[in-house]
Amino acid sequence: MIFPADYKSVGVTRTDPAKRTGGPVYFSTEYLIADLTSGCSIYKVKSQGEGLLKELVSLELIAKGEQIKKFKEKLDSHDRTRLIESAAGLCNGTVNTVIFEGLDRHITFVHEPSLHEVMEIEIIDIIPPEPPWLVSAIERLVKSGILGELNIRFTKRLIDLRQFEGEKSVFPCYASELKGKYLDTDIDIEDNSELVGCDISKQIFELRFPDLTYRHINMCPLKAELYMPEKPFLTRCCQSKKSGMINLNGIDGIVVHWGASEYDIVDAIRMLVKVLKGIKENNKIRI
Numbered sequence: 204m205i206f207p208a209d210y211k212s213v214g215v216t217r218t219d220p221a222k223r224t225g226g227p228v229y230f231s232t233e234y235l236i237a238d239l240t241s242g243c244s245i246y247k248v249k250s251q252g253e254g255l256l257k258e259l260v261s262l263e264l265i266a267k268g269e270q271i272k273k274f275k276e277k278l279d280s281h282d283r284t285r286l287i288e289s290a291a292g293l294c295n296g297t298v299n300t301v302i303f304e305g306l307d308r309h310i311t312f313v314h315e316p317s318l319h320e321v322m323e324i325e326i327i328d329i330i331p332p333e334p335p336w337l338v339s340a341i342e343r344l345v346k347s348g349i350l351g352e353l354n355i356r357f358t359k360r361l362i363d364l365r366q367f368e369g370e371k372s373v374f375p376c377y378a379s380e381l382k383g384k385y386l387d388t389d390i391d392i393e394d395n396s397e398l399v400g401c402d403i404s405k406q407i408f409e410l411r412f413p414d415l416t417y418r419h420i421n422m423c424p425l426k427a428e429l430y431m432p433e434k435p436f437l438t439r440c441c442q443s444k445k446s447g448m449i450n451l452n453g454i455d456g457i458v459v460h461w462g463a464s465e466y467d468i469v470d471a472i473r474m475l476v477k478v479l480k481g482i483k484e485n486n487k488i489r490i
Contacts, residue, residue, distance in 0.1 A: 204317040206286070206312075206313045207311055207312070210280050210305065210309040210310065211309075212231055212234060214228065214229060214248070215235075216235060216236070216237050217237075217239065218239075219237070219239070220237045220246060225258065225259065227259070228248060228257055228259040229257075232250070233248055234247060234312070235248050236310060236312065242268045242271075243268070243271045243302065244266070244267035244268070244271070245265040246262035246264055247263040248262060265300065266314055269298070270297065270298060271302060272298045272300070273302045274301055274304070277304050277305060278303055279305065279306055279351060280307070280309055283351055283353075283354050284351065284355060284356050285351070287313055287316050287317070287320070287321055288316075288318065288321070289301065289303075290316035291316040294315070294316055299314060299315050300314040301313050320354060321355065321356055322353075322355045322356075322479060323358060323434050324358075324435050324436060324472070325435070326341055326357050326358070326359050326437055327424045327432060327438035328359070328424075329362045330362070330363050330364065331364065331380060331381065336462075337437070337439050337468070338359055340465050341357055341472075344465060344468065345357070350469070350472060360430055360432075362424065362429045364379065365381065365382075367383075367397065367399045369383060369397070370383070371383075371397050374400065375401070375404045383399075386407055392412050392415065394416055395417065396418075398419045400419075400420075401421060402421070402423065402442075403441055403442065405419055424438040424439070424440070425438070425445065425451070425458065427451050427452060431451070432454045432456060435454060435479055436454065437458075437468075437471060437472060438457075438458055438459075439458065439461050440458050440461060441460070441461040442460075445458055448475070455475070455478060456475065457475040
């Protein structure tokens with residue numbers, strides 16, 4: 204896949220590119236799109252010299268004519284995941300390159316799009332309530348475009364606590380509206396109850412009801428009792444000291460506090476991506 208890291212490296216010309224060899228080219232130009240009445244062609248640029256204008260030495264053809272399709276809608280040029288996915292949807296046996304015009308009218312392109320270069324991250328969260336906070340916050344962040352340049356996309360893995368509802372069930376908080384008793388409001392907890400909560404809930408239960416026997420189902424995503432991560436992941440925990448990078452089942456992930464803000468979530472995602480990219484690069488070096 205060829206997808207310029209920044210649209211500033213993509214130049215556009217309305218003249219025959221063959222006639223530009225030996226002439227000036229802007230210093231940051233790495234690719235050149237020739238948009239002629241006879242059709243489009245895209246080239247890799249080799250230049251030499253110093254200063255704002257360099258000398259165009261040669262052009263290497265990347266795609267031309269029927270191999271190229273222009274995307275009709277203007278998109279956010281920084282939303283790399285969406286551009287890759289959009290290009291992949293248009294490419295077939297003939298078309299292998301898609302040109303995009305950004306909202307600011309700058310031009311970029313994706314050649315031979317590969318979804319393998321888009322990193323998948325699991326969001327592990329708990330329902331109810333619905334939508335869960337972490338999923339809801341990330342959906343807003345993705346829509347805002349703030350994560351666009353990271354080449355990532357998300358899949359939801361939700362732990363549904365409604366499967367544990369019952370007369371003997373005890374949940375941490377009444378805000379969940381699950382059918383059962385609540386550790387933070389009810390006092391008539393019965394013996395042989397089923398506590399569905401994390402380690403903190405377990406400690407509170409034993410402090411409040413030291414004489415009761417009970418069964419504990421640990422719902423904390425970090426315990427991996429109810430779900431084992433299959434991909435790099437993001438989840439949350441009520442203990443702030445557990446925030447940060449973690450490895451579960453040999454898979455790297457990151458933890459944010461239960462009430463993390465969007466700012467905290469963005470910082471966590473960027474840290475996770477940085478670590479994962481570093482691991483990927485180290486593996487390449489070993490090979």
